[in-house]
Amino acid sequence: MKTYLAFDIGGTKLKYALINNQGQMLKKYSEDTVKTSQADFLNRFNEIIQNFKTQISGIGISVPGKVDTKNQKISFGGSLPFLDGVSFNDSLDTQLPIFVENDAKSATLAEMWQGSLSNISNGVMLVLGTAIGSGIVLNHQLVYGSNQQAGEVSFMSYGQFDKEHLMGGKSSAVALIQDIAQHYQLDNIDDGPKVFELITNNKTYAVKQFREFCRNVALLIHNMQTVLDVDCYVIGGGISRQKIVVAGINQAFDDLRSENDFVNNTLMKPQIVSSKLYNEANLFGAVSRFEMNFNQTQDFKKVGNI
Template sequence: MNKERGNLHLIKRINRRLVLNLIRERQPISRASVAKSLHLSRSTVSSIVDDLLQKKLVVEMGYADSSKDGGRRGVELGFNPKSAYGIGVDIGGTKILTVITDLEGEIVYKEKRPTSQSVETIVSFVQAALHAAQLSEQDIVAMGVGVPSVTDIEQGIVVDAPALHWDNFKLQELLAPHFSFPVLINNDVNCAALGEQWLGSGNHSDNMFFIAIGTGVGSAIIANGQLIYGHRFQAGEIAYNIVEDDLNYNRTNALGSFGLLEQKISGTALNFADMSSTDLFARYKQGDVLAQERVQRFIRYLTLHITNAVNLLNPERVIIGGGVSESMKEIIDEINDRVNHYTPIRTKVELATLGGEAGALGAIAYAFNEVEESQLL
């Protein structure tokens, strides 16, 4: 009996999501058209729509035009993105970005402040954001928090965040009592990937490989619409990737230390002779010989690791984000061409478009996804 109830509950959740997504995609649309398109009974659709209307996720937009045979006009439905909001908090080593959006990702408030290790300070930032946006806690579906660390998303624990001096830090448990809405924690690169998937270059792709190149290097994997976490939530740690030269010289990686790939392609690795990575790419564009040599080496290493990832994961898109990516416009086509030259598995390599907002927006996307899965939205 319990199994039957569980299966029935799952079917209801699936049908509810199908109905809501169809209304979002094809609004304005009548109940009858929803039922016909999804092959659901009218009574099932009416029950779901009544619930969505009660929660203000859907609104009635007036009567449709009369049918050709003069039949009864149906009330058309539309999605209401202003029915609720989400908060995204991107905690970095130097700054904390707080963003509030509606259900379609339109930003209604954002603010960047100096970073803090204090939970009380982070709480005050969120409360100030709500006040400035003229929203109450009842308007918020959930809050997502991105942290530069391996994160245990099931327990809400920051495993190790050296920049914040957090070690096995129970961030979710400490934040949750301050708010009436759900608080969810995830890794910052995972969040940035979800942000690009939702509102950026990812273009809603269900199969995407995201690489963040900044001070360090990280990646996130989205396969069949789901983030891939791996054992102990460490999937995507490409900073530790190696090449044959590392084997020849017996170079090894150590957990928590700068990885061997990071030592080759990160912003830190690209800095030399008081020249930042931004300066390096500018000089590359101008034809500087030394800059040409270093950037070409960067391209070779990056192409190698992207190609191997494409062979392993078969992503539709590879998105490159992080601070270094903002200087890569001149070389992205070359990287895309090289990757597609070295592997017969087709993909498209592109630069991220959301910049520094990707992590906070992706934290909101993660929070929305999780509460929708729980049918709280």
């Protein structure tokens, strides 16, 4: 039985877990992300690895930003700009194999390994959070594109090209929750459960904003489907735990198609389903390649032969 150490680097929290090769999470941890400097961040990372080094066979890391598939070097870094240019292969004090992946693609790999995409040849993962992340799967292979930017759907235009009309803003789950919370003057503007309580209790403004959010996601799915023609769209992120989210997106998608008989009668409707791994998808995805025979990057084949 092999055990891997998985990391999910977030702007607020650093999550890490021990996951075995059967896809079982043995132990999960969470702490504040060190943001004082790159050196401090890497020092803490190395401390954690040293605590588990005798127990693990490999290290998987889910990161914000773009990851070069050849050398696993990070470009940009979302809310952690000091990650720009970091190569964990060069920066970590370990001889263990390391796999680094973009967070949305990690979530996609997790669903391919043991989630809603496990039996799907052609599908899309949509991670609803601060913006909207995506992973595209064709012929059961994760698509990276020429510049490792395939699936960056947050940059799709919603009619105009300013920031407010890009899909990342129009389909932001965080913005939805904060907007409704502020309208109803909640003490905590990030109180998702309370916001969804308002929605399920049919509070007028909450329902209106939620329906608009679902319509925006449905429109994104429609636009992607005209190009990709996949079987399934998996809705991920913490918000996907709320059953009304996938139900609302499905209803909005049906409503969109009902507005145009030509579209409705020509294009097959894909499945729109919930993630099975929710917020833990990034952790599972970070180590999934150790157990999945993808061999899509030369560098991972070199370091990941365990």
